[in-house]
Amino acid sequence: MASIPHAECAGTLLRVHRTNTAASKGGDVFVICGPERNRSRVAKCYSEQSSSNTKHSRPRLAAPHRAPLVWGPAAPPFESSRVLQRRNKLKALALSLALCGPERNRTPDLLSANEALYQLSYGPSFCARHSTLLVENEQDVCAQWQCHVAWLRCYTNGTMLRVLLSVAAFVLTGAALFFLYDYYDGQRVLLQSDHAYAVERLDTLIMIIVIVAFALVVSILIIVQLLIHTKKIAGMLAYSRTRDIAYSRELFRKFYELSPVPYLRIHANGVIKRPNKASLRMFGEDELTLIGKQLFELLVVPDEPDQLRFYRDQLQRGVPLEQKEVQVTLGNGERRWVLLSAEVLSEAHGPEGSDLLVTLVDIHEQKELERIKTEFLSLASHQLRAPLANLKWYIDFLLTRRSESLTQEISDYLQKMYRRNEEMIDLVNTLLNLSRVEMGRIKIEKKEADISELLRSVVEELEPAAHEKQIELDVQTPDTLMFDTDARLVRIVVQNLLTNAFRYTPKEGSVRVALVARGSEVIVSVADTGVGIPAAEQGRIFMKMYRATNARAIEANGNGIGLYMCKALVEAMGGTINFTSTVGKGTVFTVTLS
Amino acid sequence: MVLFVHMEGKTILIIDDDMAFSEMLSEILKDEGATVFLAHDGEEGVSAAEEIHPDLIMCDVMMPRKTGVEVLQTVRSSGWGEATPFLLLTNMNAPEALATIQQETAVYTDCLLKTDWTLDQIAAKLKEVLAGA
Numbered sequence: 001m002a003s004i005p006h007a008e009c010a011g012t013l014l015r016v017h018r019t020n021t022a023a024s025k026g027g028d029v030f031v032i033c034g035p036e037r038n039r040s041r042v043a044k045c046y047s048e049q050s051s052s053n054t055k056h057s058r059p060r061l062a063a064p065h066r067a068p069l070v071w072g073p074a075a076p077p078f079e080s081s082r083v084l085q086r087r088n089k090l091k092a093l094a095l096s097l098a099l100c101g102p103e104r105n106r107t108p109d110l111l112s113a114n115e116a117l118y119q120l121s122y123g124p125s126f127c128a129r130h131s132t133l134l135v136e137n138e139q140d141v142c143a144q145w146q147c148h149v150a151w152l153r154c155y156t157n158g159t160m161l162r163v164l165l166s167v168a169a170f171v172l173t174g175a176a177l178f179f180l181y182d183y184y185d186g187q188r189v190l191l192q193s194d195h196a197y198a199v200e201r202l203d204t205l206i207m208i209i210v211i212v213a214f215a216l217v218v219s220i221l222i223i224v225q226l227l228i229h230t231k232k233i234a235g236m237l238a239y240s241r242t243r244d245i246a247y248s249r250e251l252f253r254k255f256y257e258l259s260p261v262p263y264l265r266i267h268a269n270g271v272i273k274r275p276n277k278a279s280l281r282m283f284g285e286d287e288l289t290l291i292g293k294q295l296f297e298l299l300v301v302p303d304e305p306d307q308l309r310f311y312r313d314q315l316q317r318g319v320p321l322e323q324k325e326v327q328v329t330l331g332n333g334e335r336r337w338v339l340l341s342a343e344v345l346s347e348a349h350g351p352e353g354s355d356l357l358v359t360l361v362d363i364h365e366q367k368e369l370e371r372i373k374t375e376f377l378s379l380a381s382h383q384l385r386a387p388l389a390n391l392k393w394y395i396d397f398l399l400t401r402r403s404e405s406l407t408q409e410i411s412d413y414l415q416k417m418y419r420r421n422e423e424m425i426d427l428v429n430t431l432l433n434l435s436r437v438e439m440g441r442i443k444i445e446k447k448e449a450d451i452s453e454l455l456r457s458v459v460e461e462l463e464p465a466a467h468e469k470q471i472e473l474d475v476q477t478p479d480t481l482m483f484d485t486d487a488r489l490v491r492i493v494v495q496n497l498l499t500n501a502f503r504y505t506p507k508e509g510s511v512r513v514a515l516v517a518r519g520s521e522v523i524v525s526v527a528d529t530g531v532g533i534p535a536a537e538q539g540r541i542f543m544k545m546y547r548a549t550n551a552r553a554i555e556a557n558g559n560g561i562g563l564y565m566c567k568a569l570v571e572a573m574g575g576t577i578n579f580t581s582t583v584g585k586g587t588v589f590t591v592t593l594s
Numbered sequence: 595m596v597l598f599v600h601m602e603g604k605t606i607l608i609i610d611d612d613m614a615f616s617e618m619l620s621e622i623l624k625d626e627g628a629t630v631f632l633a634h635d636g637e638e639g640v641s642a643a644e645e646i647h648p649d650l651i652m653c654d655v656m657m658p659r660k661t662g663v664e665v666l667q668t669v670r671s672s673g674w675g676e677a678t679p680f681l682l683l684t685n686m687n688a689p690e691a692l693a694t695i696q697q698e699t700a701v702y703t704d705c706l707l708k709t710d711w712t713l714d715q716i717a718a719k720l721k722e723v724l725a726g727a
Contacts, residue, residue: 389708
């Protein structure tokens with residue numbers, strides 16, 4: 001801070017001379033301050049003036065993207081012209097440093113501006129301690145004002161109180177003396193002669209005047225002492241308050257700047273105002289390129305172009321945005337998936353409305369992995385199906401068309417092969433359905449279907465498994481129950497629930513399937529007398545790949561996908577799935593379709 | 595056991611890049627007395643269809659050079675093939691394939707998932723399709 005240029009205050013226009021002649025080839029620097037409405041007028045006036053005067057090089061004016069550095073708000077009403085002048089001078093110095101910098105070709109240096117302000121306000125020792133603070137916009141001037149306000153308020157309030165107290169004490173002392181005298185005087189007036197009375201009264205009055213004068217002098221001394229003392233206290237208070245503000249601001253700024261989460265402060269109209277380091281890294285751009293860009297022009301919601309407009313409207317109404325998946329276009333044109341959240345900063349009003357705090361959390365890697373995984377699953381399932389289908393048809397062909405030429409042994413083996421192949425097909429279908437659920441590709445095609453018939457056919461299909469374990473099967477369905485639903489998906493759900501019921505019910509247990517219509521809803525329940533789900537694990541039973549510990553212990557087969565998929569499918573159809581379960585007694589799954 | 599009935603004299607064109615599958619299917623259909631032609635990609639399938647004007651076309655969906663949907667579109671837009679029974683056989687999930695077809699062509703056709711069908715069922719289906727033609 002060796003070369004702080006000298007500044008002259010000239011109303012709303014400040015002319016700053018640079019002392020360092022080597023660095024002043026560009027001529028004088030003019031800095032425009034004052035209310036927003038005056039800036040452009042003054043700028044225009046100065047640019048005309050400078051173009052008519054060819055001797056001087058064209059003055060440099062604060063460029064639009066440096067707007068935060070051109071101090072905006074008008075002076076608060078309580079400030080005297082002296083304070084105003086001093087404040088403008090500070091601004092001018094800060095700005096001259098910020099715009100020119102101690103070295104040529106230096107970008108606007110916010111740090112220098114800050115240092116200049118604090119140096120001038122509190123001396124080098126304060127500056128040294130808080131040199132990392134950044135002074136950026138009018139809010140920082142507010143901090144300065146706050147300091148002045150604190151000082152003035154403290155000074156005025158405290159002093160006035162003490163002065164009033166002193167005057168009151170003085171008046172009370174005088175009045176008390178006077179009344180005391182008057183009382184004794186009334187007692188003595190009858191006893192004294194006129195002359196002696198007059199002399200004595202004069203003496204007493206002189207004595208009173210002396211005493212009062214003495215009291216006055218003492219009061220004045222007290223007041224002066226108090227004034228000096230109050231000024232000190234006010235100064236200390238203002239200093240500690242400013243230091244607190246400075247500290248919390250520094251803390252906030254460090255959090256903001258150094259946070260690994262990309263933050264952006266934007267204008268209400270979407271123009272980026274202040275990106276943090278993480279967002280600069282993400283965009284791969286420097287501060288000057290990124291500031292001034294329209295954020296909403298960089299965002300894309302694939303497949304739903306109207307969604308972005310909806311988000312904007314929502315923000316304009318002051319409703320915060322939370323974790324919306326959007327794509328953002330980076331400096332190199334690459335698009336990445338981010339979670340967009342935005343909050344209105346109601347305290348920070350710009351000319352176009354409140355500023356917004358935007359966070360962009362990069363979830364691109366996650367999304368990519370998810371996509372690759374589901375695509376792989378889908379492709380793999382598709383490729384796996386081709387040989388399985390061939391195998392199925394060949395075995396089917398041999399068993400049905402060439403049965404006469406097969407020995408019993410070969411025929412048995414072929415049947416085993418057929419069954420194993422069917423299991424494999426089931427597994428592939430499950431995986432494929434899962435990937436479709438996760439890719440959101442499940443299309444709900446509701447059509448009127450007989451749910452009763454559907455339920456009975458699923459039971460019939462799976463009955464052999466029940467017979468094998470001698471499970472008593474009780475099916476209670478109305479004869480027909482027409483319902484508007486996606487029968488294909490309902491079938492998958494019921495198949496899964498029934499398979500689970502048969503799998504986890506011990507020999508000679510029972511499984512009860514019931515179907516009831518209630519209002520506009522249809523309720524399917526599958527109750528078994530199986531092993532049950534341990535209470536501690538009931539919260540996780542619908543999680544993907546999760547199998548209860550007791551289920552794993554009794555049955556190695558099973559992939560933990562069935563219930564996860566049931567829930568996803570039922571919810572996709574707008575229904576609900578619930579269960580009650582007691583270990584050792586059984587489980588009842590209830591699916592409500594609406 | 596007789597699975598396929600009244601196939602004699604019928605011309606069936608199978609278009610599928612899965613050689614093993616189409617050859618096996620053709621064996622079965624030939625057994626029933628049908629005349630079977632094979633094509634191994636979409637283009638080949640379209641030219642074969644134009645040449646022989648089959649009674650039934652069974653076609654895969656995902657194929658090189660022309661997809662099953664494109665073959666269907668070509669056949670339907672040709673004069674002779676407007677009413678030719680057309681079955682799509684696929685390893686893709688049927689509902690999506692069907693939805694795509696209906697969206698793109700507005701021509702309805704049955705789309706069967708290969709693994710979902712046994713020979714008995716496919717026989718019934720073929721009978722139904724040929725009877726409807």
